[in-house]
Amino acid sequence: MLDITTTRHNPLVDPVLSVWSWEIPVYLFLGGMIAGMMVLGGLNMLRILKGERPEGFYSVQTPVLGFVMLNLGMGALFLDLAHKLYVYRVYMAFEPTSPMSWGSWVLILVFPVLILSALIRLPEAWPWLGDRIPALRGWSEAILARPGLVKALAWLNVLLGIGLGIYTGILLSTMVARPLWNSAILGPLFLVSGLSAAAAMVHLVSSLVPGHPAPRSFLGGAFAMLVQPLGANPPEAKTSVSLVKADLAFLAAELVLIGLLFIGLASSSASHVAAIDLLTSGRFAAVFWWVVIVAGILVPIVLQWLELGHRIPHTVVPALLVLAGGFALRWVMVGAGQASHMVAAVGM
Amino acid sequence: MPRFGMVIDTLKCVGCMDCVVACQTENDVPLGYCRDWIVTETRGEFPDLSLEIRSERCNHCDNPPCVTCCPTGASHVEDFGKTVQVTAEKCIGCKACLSACPYGARFVHPEGYADKCTFCLHRVKEGKDPACVSVCPTHCMVFGDLDDPNSEASRLLRSRKHHTLLPEAGTKPRVFYLT
Numbered sequence: 428m429l430d431i432t433t434t435r436h437n438p439l440v441d442p443v444l445s446v447w448s449w450e451i452p453v454y455l456f457l458g459g460m461i462a463g464m465m466v467l468g469g470l471n472m473l474r475i476l477k478g479e480r481p482e483g484f485y486s487v488q489t490p491v492l493g494f495v496m497l498n499l500g501m502g503a504l505f506l507d508l509a510h511k512l513y514v515y516r517v518y519m520a521f522e523p524t525s526p527m528s529w530g531s532w533v534l535i536l537v538f539p540v541l542i543l544s545a546l547i548r549l550p551e552a553w554p555w556l557g558d559r560i561p562a563l564r565g566w567s568e569a570i571l572a573r574p575g576l577v578k579a580l581a582w583l584n585v586l587l588g589i590g591l592g593i594y595t596g597i598l599l600s601t602m603v604a605r606p607l608w609n610s611a612i613l614g615p616l617f618l619v620s621g622l623s624a625a626a627a628m629v630h631l632v633s634s635l636v637p638g639h640p641a642p643r644s645f646l647g648g649a650f651a652m653l654v655q656p657l658g659a660n661p662p663e664a665k666t667s668v669s670l671v672k673a674d675l676a677f678l679a680a681e682l683v684l685i686g687l688l689f690i691g692l693a694s695s696s697a698s699h700v701a702a703i704d705l706l707t708s709g710r711f712a713a714v715f716w717w718v719v720i721v722a723g724i725l726v727p728i729v730l731q732w733l734e735l736g737h738r739i740p741h742t743v744v745p746a747l748l749v750l751a752g753g754f755a756l757r758w759v760m761v762g763a764g765q766a767s768h769m770v771a772a773v774g775m
Numbered sequence: 776m777p778r779f780g781m782v783i784d785t786l787k788c789v790g791c792m793d794c795v796v797a798c799q800t801e802n803d804v805p806l807g808y809c810r811d812w813i814v815t816e817t818r819g820e821f822p823d824l825s826l827e828i829r830s831e832r833c834n835h836c837d838n839p840p841c842v843t844c845c846p847t848g849a850s851h852v853e854d855f856g857k858t859v860q861v862t863a864e865k866c867i868g869c870k871a872c873l874s875a876c877p878y879g880a881r882f883v884h885p886e887g888y889a890d891k892c893t894f895c896l897h898r899v900k901e902g903k904d905p906a907c908v909s910v911c912p913t914h915c916m917v918f919g920d921l922d923d924p925n926s927e928a929s930r931l932l933r934s935r936k937h938h939t940l941l942p943e944a945g946t947k948p949r950v951f952y953l954t
Contacts, residue, residue: 430818431814433812434792435831440882446870510868511887513847602840604877
């Protein structure tokens with residue numbers, strides 16, 4: 428028997444660490460999704476450069492959506508800070524051992540890349556803005572006239588997207604004090620989950636107003652700009668099919684990585700084995716198994732499989748489930764990870 | 776340059792909490808928070824029980840995860856004494872260090888920055904012991920330079936059985952408990 432009592436009573440630390448609330452899962456989810464959009468968008472920019480028709484691809488316009496969501500994510504991150512006035516300090520230093528420092532600088536690079544990528548189609552996607560700022564059309568044409576710049580932008584999207592997607596997992600996995608996070612699987616898991624959420628999000632928004640010309644009004648144009656990644660032309664059938672196929676591959680990879688995470692924990696120290704209990708019983712278990720695994724991965728896999736076989740009609744239901752599952756994964760990992768801690772050896 | 780550490784004799788500690796009160800008074804620790812605390816650990820089955828009472832605090836680790844994860848350098852290893860300190864004006868309150876510490880030694884000060892035991896560096900620079908050490912009625916705590924083989928702390932570590940907290944974390948704590 429080992430019985431430990433303590434007089435420590437620090438808020439947010441005792442009895443269970445709970446320093447990160449809803450803001451961090453929201454940021455991790457949005458950041459992962461933006462990362463996935465950048466990777467998918469960058470790869471498609473490369474295909475367009477090879478002469479394929481741009482309207483045939485999803486993700487052409489995701490930089491605009493990504494830019495807006497990045498601001499929302501950064502806003503959530505800012506809300507989480509306890510010493511807000513000193514936030515500028517992040518950019519007064521680069522700490523090579525700190526994944527958070529790496530992530531902060533990656534985010535600074537992501538902004539201009541997203542803005543430049545968004546400029547390619549911004550005047551056409553949001554005519555109201557394009558009419559009022561004629562220079563936008565000039566910039567758009569200037570970028571398109573330089574294939575080298577588009578190619579560089581495409582690769583920057585892919586590389587920064589991978590960096591952004593993977594750093595959030597690495598940030599958590601480097602913490603030896605939290606056995607549930609302390610796995611190298613977490614980086615790739617968050618990256619793949621972000622790619623899956625990105626495919627689902629693009630699928631979802633492209634279903635809202637498929638193939639209609641962008642409205643010329645301010646609000647309607649702004650809305651269409653965000654939710655019409657396919658542009659004014661009707662999407663080709665292969666676009667949505669390729670989205671579903673990509674999402675299937677991402678979901679399958681996510682399932683494998685979660686399996687590897689469990690194997691790693693189960694075959695490690697007593698603290699790591701104890702961390703599994705947080706996902707198999709307790710207050711996070713129901714959300715993890717029912718929302719993350721069943722509703723967020725297994726059901727979308729089955730539905731999308733049936734859609735590809737033309738056995739059921741194409742709907743946005745799998746995309747909605749994938750997004751819910753992607754957020755739930757972050758929420759569970761952040762919450763349960765904080766609750767996981769190193770356990771003292773009973774036989775010491 | 777010294778490398779400060781603390782040696783605490785668990786056979787002498789009675790858990791009176793004088794160290795806790797002294798720290799709160801000396802460092803103006805906000806009400807409801809603590810930089811050091813008392814842990815009572817009971818092992819075995821009745822009637823064969825053993826009891827260890829410990830005064831715990833930041834371990835000022837040689838390999839501090841709170842320092843490596845800090846994005847601004849606010850958490851740092853001070854040159855003087857190689858202790859782990861926080862510069863409040865650099866801290867953004869991201870709380871990564873709180874998550875990274877296996878000992879739960881840190882907390883968020885009501886003003887927003889990460890806070891913890893400093894080994895009373897302001898007193899040590901004046902040649903005094905940390906407040907907790909100076910008030911201990913059983914003299915169970917010894918503060919000193921671990922790199923000086925003649926310091927009382929080093930001699931105690933050479934002559935007595937001791938352990939650190941969660942050595943498997945690889946943090947190399949510098950608060951030692953004599954058993």
